[in-house]
Amino acid sequence: MRQDLIDQARDVMRKNDRGTYTVPTHGLYPFQWNWDSALSAIGFARFDEDRAWTEIETLFAHQWDDGMVPHIIFHKPDDGYFPGPEVWQTNRPVPTTGITQPAVAGFAARRIYDRAVDPVLAADRARALLPRIHAWHEWFYRYRDPHGTGLVAIIHPWESGRDNSVDWDDAFARVPTEGVAPFQRRDTAHADPAHRPTDEQYKRYIWLVEHFRNLGWDNTKLHDASPFRMVDPGFNAILIRSCADLAVLADNLGESEIARQSRAFAERGAKAFESLWNGPLGQYVCLDRAASKLVDSPSIGGLLAAFCAIPRDRAAAIAARIGTLAESARFMVPSHDPEAAEYDGKRYWRGPVWLIVNYMIADGLMAAGQEAIAQRIETDSIRLIEESGFAEYYDPITAEPCGGSNFTWTAAMVIEILSAERT
Ligand code: GLC
Numbered sequence: 001m002r003q004d005l006i007d008q009a010r011d012v013m014r015k016n017d018r019g020t021y022t023v024p025t026h027g028l029y030p031f032q033w034n035w036d037s038a039l040s041a042i043g044f045a046r047f048d049e050d051r052a053w054t055e056i057e058t059l060f061a062h063q064w065d066d067g068m069v070p071h072i073i074f075h076k077p078d079d080g081y082f083p084g085p086e087v088w089q090t091n092r093p094v095p096t097t098g099i100t101q102p103a104v105a106g107f108a109a110r111r112i113y114d115r116a117v118d119p120v121l122a123a124d125r126a127r128a129l130l131p132r133i134h135a136w137h138e139w140f141y142r143y144r145d146p147h148g149t150g151l152v153a154i155i156h157p158w159e160s161g162r163d164n165s166v167d168w169d170d171a172f173a174r175v176p177t178e179g180v181a182p183f184q185r186r187d188t189a190h191a192d193p194a195h196r197p198t199d200e201q202y203k204r205y206i207w208l209v210e211h212f213r214n215l216g217w218d219n220t221k222l223h224d225a226s227p228f229r230m231v232d233p234g235f236n237a238i239l240i241r242s243c244a245d246l247a248v249l250a251d252n253l254g255e256s257e258i259a260r261q262s263r264a265f266a267e268r269g270a271k272a273f274e275s276l277w278n279g280p281l282g283q284y285v286c287l288d289r290a291a292s293k294l295v296d297s298p299s300i301g302g303l304l305a306a307f308c309a310i311p312r313d314r315a316a317a318i319a320a321r322i323g324t325l326a327e328s329a330r331f332m333v334p335s336h337d338p339e340a341a342e343y344d345g346k347r348y349w350r351g352p353v354w355l356i357v358n359y360m361i362a363d364g365l366m367a368a369g370q371e372a373i374a375q376r377i378e379t380d381s382i383r384l385i386e387e388s389g390f391a392e393y394y395d396p397i398t399a400e401p402c403g404g405s406n407f408t409w410t411a412a413m414v415i416e417i418l419s420a421e422r423t
Contacts, residue, residue, distance in 0.1 A: 002418050005385060010047060012390050012411035013040065017051075021058040021075065025392065028190040028404040030078040034059060034071045034101035035161055036409045038108040039356050043412025045112040046419045052112050053125040056105055060132045062096055066219055067139030069105070070096035071158060082186040087209060090217055098209075098217040099156045102235050103140065104360075106133045106242025106262075110249045127253050130246070134258045137243055137265060143219040150272030151236050153289045155226035156208050160235050160301070162335065162349040163205075164197040166342040167232070167297045171288045174227050177203040180210065191392075195346050195402045226290075233276045233284035234304030238360070240269040241308040270309060277314065278302070282321045284314075298337035299349075300357055306364035315368035322361075322373055329396035331380045333358055338396065345395040346402050352393035355381050355413040378417050385414055 016022045021032040022040055029036075037059045045052035062073045074085045074095040085095035109129055116122030144152035154160050157168045180203050187196055197205075208228060215221045223229065243266040250259035276284040278294065283302035286295040306318045328338040335349045335357070336342065345351040358381045366374040384394045390410045392403030 002421075005382070006415055006418055009043070009390065009411035009414040012406045013043060013408055013415075015406065016408040018075070020054055021073070022055065022408045024409065025404040025407050027080060028187060028392075030076075030080055032059065032073040032075060034069060035104045035356075038105040039359075039409045040412040041108050042111055043409075043415040045115065046415050049112065049116060049118055049121060053121075053129075056109060056129060057125070059105065060129060062092070062094060063132055063136065064092075064096075066143070067135040068100055068143075068219065069103075069136045071099050071101040072097045080186055080190070082183060083206060083209060087183075087206070087213075089213055098212055099159050100140075101159060102161050102238040103136060103242050104238050105129075106137065106246040106249075107238070109133060110245035113249055113252070123253065126249060127255075130250060130253060130255055130258060133242070133246055134250075134262065137239065137246065137262065139219075140239055141265060144223055146223055150268040151231045151276075151287070152239060153223065153229040153231050154235055155212075155222055155229055156205070157228070157230075158205065160230070160232050162232075162234070162299075162301060164201055164347070165297075165299050165301065165349045166336050166340070167286045167295055167299050167301055168228070168230065169297075169342070170295065171228055171230055171290065172201070172204055174290070175204040176207055180207050191403050192346075196348060229289040230295075231276070231287035231289050232301050233273070233286065234301035234307075234357075236269060236273065236276075237305045237308040237310075237364075240266050240273070241364075243269065244309065266308075273305070273308070273310065276302070276305075282317045282324075298340055300333060300335040300361075303333060303361055304357055304364075306368065306370075307360045308364065310364075310368070312368055315365060315370055318361075319365055319368075319370040319373040322377070326376070331384055331394060331396045331399060332377045333361055334396035335393075345397055346400065348393065348403065351396065352402055353380075353384065353396045354393045355384070355410045359413045359416065378421075381413065381417060385410075390414070 024033050024036045037055050041052040041055040063069050088097050090098045113122045113126045140152045157163050243262045247259045247262035278285045281298050284305040285302050288295050303318050306315050331353050336351045343351045358377050362374040362377040387399045388401040390407050391401030392407045
């Protein structure tokens, strides 16, 4: 049965493979997405290391001169997706969006390198990627933490990877809807509209894109000019973890200066991270940087914090918090607390379970000695696949498959979780 699942997962990945990159799924997302690729590479590495490195290399081949790695690379025209290159207008040889996504590539590169069956190939490929990944991390601290707090802000909800999280609601209400050029959504033609963001949210997403476009995508201006500036604990945890992992990788490859700088980023981030702790909720929360206030919202960004090295008592509190969530949902980890008023079990990041986030939370909790809950998260992940196939996300109570189907990174996580069980 298990080998059967691995075979099915490989098949999903193969079908979404476009040679040098994968699409998240046929139809709904026909281009290369940033963190989808980095996480999918970890799954590829279990059966084709060369292909795994290629996935990350293709992503970094489209890095901007200032260091940013874009959230989507529009390799080939496809009118099945909105907003396409004609909306972004970033003026790149191969069109890309002008915003970024969670910096998980540093973590992925170290994981693939550490496990490499072919260490010579791994050292070669990792050595070439190292300065590029480091330049991306520098970009984050330069342009998204211009006042040197140690924590970076996202300037568009799409950057978080958790597009319509409840976390953004109040801050997002400050983003106007007036004046946005008329558009037609394409996502709702591929997936059930009840599983997707609302039209009003789409207008605000596009307002921000038009605003940044009018500023010429100049990253020296965008942070301060955005009405939406959010410090997300999940996003920062991924960046801190990637900096820490890049430091280890750089040490292994004899690149001591990159190692030193990466370690300094991670240490500064970890120190500042504590300011995001919310005692009564028992988890980390977002900081609305534009309004200078913490966001009182029990969502998964604050649990994903466990992906970086947090104090052990905090990891224990997060494990306990997930234990509490398990009293109201059958499958861990819901992206928003099922007991909260805003919870919506089928609508994207407002309740459903996502395997990639499960994988990262379980990885962090395992390292922090919280094996039981980490194990539970992985078991639930595989049960979801057994019940409902390789969906984009799942209802945490009914296991209903939601969003798109035949999803690349879901498949990659299945390969990864099941292969780790064997080794
Ligand atoms: C959605 C998700 C985002 C993901 C993308 C492609 O926008 O919210 O996290 O990267 O789809 O799968």
